[in-house]
Amino acid sequence: MTWDLWFSALLLLFIGITLLHAVVLPRPKRDAxxxxxxxxxxxxxxxxxxxxxxxxxxxxxxxxxxKFEVIVLDDESTDGTREALEASTEHDSRFTIKPGAPKLDGWVGKVYACHQLSGYASGDYLLYVDADVRIEPNAVQDVLAFMQHNNLALVSGFSRFLLPTWLNKLLVPMQHFIVLFHLPMGLARFTKWPPATAAHGGFMFFERGAYEAIGGHESVKGEIVEDMALSKRMKAHGHKMWLANITAFASCTMYETNEDVWKGFSKNIFNGIGKSVPLAAVIMVFYASFYVLPFFLLVGAVVVADPSLLIPYALISIQGLIVYATTKEPLYLAFALPASALALIALLANAMIRSMQGQKVEWKGRFYG
Structure with missing residues (x-):
């Protein structure tokens, strides 16, 4: 078998894996x-x-x-957030606004804010939502029912992403792609093996007893990628945690500008793989080989008039279509996978180099390394 047939066979395998994961990824039911x-x-x-x-x-x-309450922690905002919150909620008794305490040494800022929020909460269930997330009117009802009927201690999920800039379009939906391709979904859903898990901090729905049993956010106080750390702790302590497809229930504009996309991912991406240089190298080579190279083969197909060179690009596009159809992202992004992969490689390489040089990333007035 020639190299191009082997290459295409591997890409077909990737399609099969992604399709299987898309089927296994659980979805809350509507009107439950x-x-x-x-x-x-x-x-x-x-x-x-x-x-x-x-x-x-x-x-x-x-x-x-x-039956819900909303507690918002104003974490030392300087842009008028507190005043806008008060104006938006002054006639709604379900909402409470609390001032955040100065961050303690050894804590990541957001983690400390979430820890403070848990102390104010009265609920049997705790739903942590990021400020850039918008949830559908039936979201609390349906995801709560989903948790109860499946005896889940934690449900998390990646929202449908709204993508205002070109770098948003290239990088943000890749979170869906990476999860649906690389996460062993069967192990994630049907076992309590901690490495087989994923979570997104923008939507974390906890059963309170389990949350407190693992030590809450205090147990991951120094973790920049706290969502993954919490989901792994849930499984390690014997609790049932699922990543779910919540794209019908929540949407999110993670970043408004290209600069914010770069900074936001830069503080997480290398930390998210444990600052492992060998793993970063493997990831970069893998995506260059299987998701950037097909574009050059596409160009070669035109130059040398060899239609067989179109096959790899067609196959990765099919894989992308499966991901973005499953997660309600624009389907045309499937055809930009080579550009997305190239942006991912550049981002990871930059974050790795900065980390090795001891440089930190500034985000909302705080520094992360």
Whole structure:
């Protein structure tokens, strides 16, 4: 078998893996019934999030589930976030705004804010939502029912992403691609093996007893990628945790500008793989080989008039279509996978080099390394 047939066979295998994972990834049902009406505390850390106040508060006020409270922690904002929150919620007793305490040494800023929020919460369930997330009116009701009927201690999921800039389009949906391709979904869903898990900090729905049993956010106080650390702790302590497809229930504009995309991912991507240089090298070579090279083969197909060289690009595009159809992202992004892979490689290489040089990334007035 020639190299091109081997190459295409591997890409076909990747399609099969992705399709299987897309089927196995669980989805909450719409209009589901909860068991009783436990109190849900919706907990939101906000630091200089003025632009997100109106949209977030509006989406929470439309929830169909009746028994919930919302507690927002203003984490030392300087842009008018507190005033906007007060104006948006002054006639709604379900909302409480709390001032954040100065960050303690040894804590990551967001993690400390979430820890403070848990102390104010009264709910049987704790739903942590990021300020840039918008949840559908039935989200609390349906995801809570999903948790109860499957005896879950934690549900997390990646929202449908809204993509205002070109770097958003290239990098942000790659989170869906990486999860649906690389996460062993069967192990993630049907076992409590800690490495087989994924989570997104923008939507973390905990059963309170399990949250407290693992030590809450205090147990991961120094973790930049705290969502993954919490999900692994859940499984390590014998609790049932699922990553779910919540794209029908939540949307998110993670970053407004290209600069924010670069900075935001830079503080997480190398940390997220344990600052492992060998693993970073493997990832970069893998994506260069299987997702950047097909573009050059496509160009070669035109230059030398060899249609067989089109096959790898067609196969990775099919894989991308499966991912983005499953996660409700624009389908045309599947055809930009080589550019997305190249951006991912550049981002990871830059974050790795900066980390090795001891440089930190500034994010909302705090520094991460």
């Amino acid at each position: 019934r909860t068991k009783g009406e436990p109190l849900v505390s919706i907990l939101i850390p906000m630091r200089n999030e003025l632009a997100n106040v109106e949209g977030l508060i509006g989406s929470l006020q439309k929830q169909t589930y009746s």
